[in-house]
Amino acid sequence: MANILIEKGDFFKYLYLEDKKIALKKISEGKEAEEVIVSDCESDFDACFDDEGKLNLIYQNSEGELVLLILSEKGWHKKVLYSYPDKNTHLDNFTLLIKNKVVHLFYTLSSISKPREMLLIHQKWDKNWSGKNIALIKGPLLFPFYEVFLEDERNVHLLYTTVEKNKTQLYYLFYTQDSWSPKFLISESEKIFSPATLVDSQKNIHTLWIEEDIIQEIKYKKKTPGSWPKGNWTAATTLAYSTEIKNLHLSVIDNNLWGSYIQKDSLFATISSDSGNSWSKPFKLPFSLQEVEFFKLRAPLGNLQSNYIFLSKKGEIIPLEYKPRKEPEEKSTYFTFYIKEVQEYLNLLIKKLQTLKEEKSFLEEELNRKNAEIAMKNKNIFDLQELLKQANEERAKISLKADNYNTMVNRLMRENENLKRQIKDLQNQVLILNSKLESIKNATTFQKIKSLFIKEED
Template structure:
């Protein structure tokens, strides 16, 4: 949130805003604005509020990976480092600061830059000592605010937050009572959910507001009546309005009436309930132009107004305010209701347009599917041809292997025959040696004796 309003008294506004990493405290009165830079090292965002002693308190994250707590007593600011993170990849943002009866509650989101799609929602509490917990793991959320809080009169904290699983957004509710968090309750599930808001009225009814989008955008509402902790009794969801361009939707409790205010096509609209959300008026236009107003985050600035946000102009006028009331001209009947036939017809027209767009998307997807199927057929054909080629290569390989086996058998036979020939040659060489010896012995005898000795049998002496 760019601007946080911490005090309104008569025509004096006190608010803080962030510019160029500087947190600036502004005093606006009758068109005159004075500014004071109270911090120049805010790295992400901040939050601020007054405590019961009238001290200003600010929480933020600086470039040194430190959570800083600023307190102004009288005219002096005191700076304190609550925690320093050693890992430079740590990223902290989405601060919320709540103080009641000198008990300090700090909420923030923390993630590591290596995994920005998983964010932990942290709650730290100071009540003479620090305590805290990881409330929830927020997945795949790329917008803010993805959570909202409300501190009721008894010091209980009501939390709603959005996460995303299995390609759908889920909206959960939990409450902090007597130093412990309740189990989370699933409030809604849709293709997209944004602008969550929660508020508690004087009768302890918990009112939850959000915008969801499946085919078109719808402002949804749900109420929990007082009951046993932690669930109580939940009403069914009610659609307060629909459009295709809803922005900045928030709750306000003003003079015991519940207001739902939002911008649609650069026009303020609001719906109102005077029976604690049981029934609602048809949304009606509010005359001012949104371009003349700025959205502020509110921190308990008026006794008769309860809200987390409000549009405020340079004169200090709030949206909504009591000057904008239901009349028969803008939609009031004997009892409040949500839709007329005209609105239903407009709703159907929007649905028809969305369906036509979906049909066109379906046609394009079918064309893409046909093209992919054609590519797949060609690839399958190529795979078949490759499989046939592999089969042929395998058969050729088998034939070559068979020939190789035959050649190996032939070579082995030749080697065996060669060994036999070598043996025969060796035997012949031995016989030649014996004959040579005999010839040498007979060289000195007569020819007849030589002939006799040659033909003499071995057993004759």
């Protein structure tokens, strides 16, 4: 996360996070002094000043507590706003804004069980706490993915990105009269990140973001105040294109809009002096990355209105203390594209197209290889189908033989049953004959005895 600048004058102070420690550093005349404020920060953090000039700081500690620290004359005062004892719950991406004693707090809540999802939450203190889950953010995301602009204590403007159906969507919504508006789709692309927004003194809403599809482009949209059709959003305008763009932010200086960013190893900016209707071509600022540092701005700096700034090691605020020099031939340079930029753009496209052609050739080779494999597998499938057909025919023959054998066995079993019955009948007949024979034998013996007695009587 960016360091947070809280004071800038003859010296400057800023807060930074390192090794779970939030420290306050003061630099004056080349000398540094440091104070560790928090030693158990488990998230990022944010800070801002309230109406009494007290520094407020928000973070999540190692015990799962959402902590608000307030710096007074007696030192730091700690308030635990909420406790999440579940170690699987993580708070992060804090934004703290205070105006007219109304506190607006934004943060994300995520769970280890769903690493690609997080809730974007808004909490407000106005004599009591109230809050709302604004959106379910789906990843994977490129950071930063949301930005908030506090117009006044009652009006808040929000840009955020989420991923749906493999596309990144950029949404805008605003908070007024204690309720959030429906979300409005600003843009959709392969990748969108670094949204930036602010509202100028004329109530125009300005938005910038980085869009990546083949190359990176800085896009701009504006909404004028009032109802339809006056309050319509303009069409998206491309202000710059390159690769490796980061730290994009919007600023208003002397009623001029500045879009500042890092492109590769240099600082660039583009300016609009007519409230975003037209923009200068991007120009390089005379600072190297080794000379500057990127800060979230939480200190009032004269006529500068911005959420972020670049600060040089000499203490120069960029672009507030930078005055671009116009060449005579560049008096009317306030338009977006020049031939040179278009040529650079085309060169980038040519390189990207060459890469895509190489990838296409590789994919075609892979496709041919896969087609050959599929053809071989189809042939194997055909052979297997033939073998299966033969096996089915053999099985049909075997089934027919089995049916014949079953028929023959059934017939033999029936014949066997008939034979069993015949044998049983014969056995019964034998028993009857044996009985008759026994009777005959017995009768014969009796006749013999009888004849003997009859002979004796005679």
